[in-house]
Amino acid sequence: MNSYTENKTDETTALHSFIPAPSSPSKAKTPKDVLVVSILFGILGLSALNSLGLIALTGAYLSLASQKPPTLVQLVGGKAITAISMENKARSPEIVKQFVTQQLLSLMTWTGELPSDAQNGKAVLDPGVEVTSAQGLKKKITTIAWQASFGFSEDFRKGLLSSIAELTPTEVFSGGSKVILVPQSITAPEEIEKGKWKVNLVANLVTFSPSNQVGESVPFNKEIFIQAIDVPNLKADASPLEQAIFKVRASGLEIYAMRDLARTDLK
Known part of the structure; x- marks a missing residue:
C-alpha cells in the first residue's frame, strides 16, 4: 500500500516538472507610471531635435567659413565698392552683354560731338583722330570711336580703325551729318x-543729314567674339589717354573678332 502511494507521488511530481508554474498576475500600470513614461519620451524627443538643430547650425557655419569674404575695392574716384571673388577668366553673362553693347555703340555712333562734360559742360565739335584708311589715305574717325577701339584685341584693332575711317563721312566733323x-x-x-564667348548683334546704321532728316538705314548684323583679359593697373598719375584705355578695359574683356552674321530667321 505504501509502495503504491509512493510510486503515484513520484509520477505526479514528474508530471508537474513538465508543466510551467503559473505566473503571478502582472501589476496594472497606474496613471503616475504613464505620466513618467510620457515625460521620458518627451525629453528624448527634445534632445533629438536639439541634436539635429546643432548639426544643421554646424554645417551652415562650416559652409560660411569656407566661402571667401567679399573684397572691398576702391575705384579711381575714391568710391569703395564690394566685389565678389571669381575665377580669373569667369565673367557673368550680363557683364559680357553690357560690354559688347557699349563698345559697339561707341564704335559705330558718330555724332561729331564730344561728350557734354568735355568742356565746361557744353557740347563741342569733335576734332577727330587721324588714322590711315585701308586705301592708305589719311582720314578721321571720331574721338569716341578711337577710345572704344581699345576694347578690341591689338591685332584686330589696326584693321578695324582703317575700316571705320572708310565708313565715317567727312561731314560728321563739320556737324553736317550724323x-x-x-x-x-x-x-x-x-x-x-x-574665357571666350560669342554674341550675335542685329542692328541698323542710320545716317542723318540736312537733306535727309528721316535717315538712311543699312543693316549692321555681326557675329562678335569676346575673350577675357587681365584688367590693367591704373597709376595715380595716369594721363588722359591711360585713363581712357583703363575705362574701356576695366571690365576685363576684349573683342578679338567680328564677322557678318547670316540672318537665318527671316521669312
Missing part, C-alpha cells in the same frame, strides 16, 4: 570655351 547705330537685338553670350 551716323547712329540702332540695335534691334543682341543674343545672350554663348560660351565657346573657357
Whole structure:
C-alpha cells in the first residue's frame, strides 16, 4: 500500500516538472507610471531635435567659413565698392552683354560731338583722330570711336580703325551729318570655351543729314567674339589717354573678332 502511494507521488511530481508554474498576475500600470513614461519620451524627443538643430547650425557655419569674404575695392574716384571673388577668366553673362553693347555703340555712333562734360559742360565739335584708311589715305574717325577701339584685341584693332575711317563721312566733323547705330537685338553670350564667348548683334546704321532728316538705314548684323583679359593697373598719375584705355578695359574683356552674321530667321 505504501509502495503504491509512493510510486503515484513520484509520477505526479514528474508530471508537474513538465508543466510551467503559473505566473503571478502582472501589476496594472497606474496613471503616475504613464505620466513618467510620457515625460521620458518627451525629453528624448527634445534632445533629438536639439541634436539635429546643432548639426544643421554646424554645417551652415562650416559652409560660411569656407566661402571667401567679399573684397572691398576702391575705384579711381575714391568710391569703395564690394566685389565678389571669381575665377580669373569667369565673367557673368550680363557683364559680357553690357560690354559688347557699349563698345559697339561707341564704335559705330558718330555724332561729331564730344561728350557734354568735355568742356565746361557744353557740347563741342569733335576734332577727330587721324588714322590711315585701308586705301592708305589719311582720314578721321571720331574721338569716341578711337577710345572704344581699345576694347578690341591689338591685332584686330589696326584693321578695324582703317575700316571705320572708310565708313565715317567727312561731314560728321563739320556737324553736317550724323551716323547712329540702332540695335534691334543682341543674343545672350554663348560660351565657346573657357574665357571666350560669342554674341550675335542685329542692328541698323542710320545716317542723318540736312537733306535727309528721316535717315538712311543699312543693316549692321555681326557675329562678335569676346575673350577675357587681365584688367590693367591704373597709376595715380595716369594721363588722359591711360585713363581712357583703363575705362574701356576695366571690365576685363576684349573683342578679338567680328564677322557678318547670316540672318537665318527671316521669312
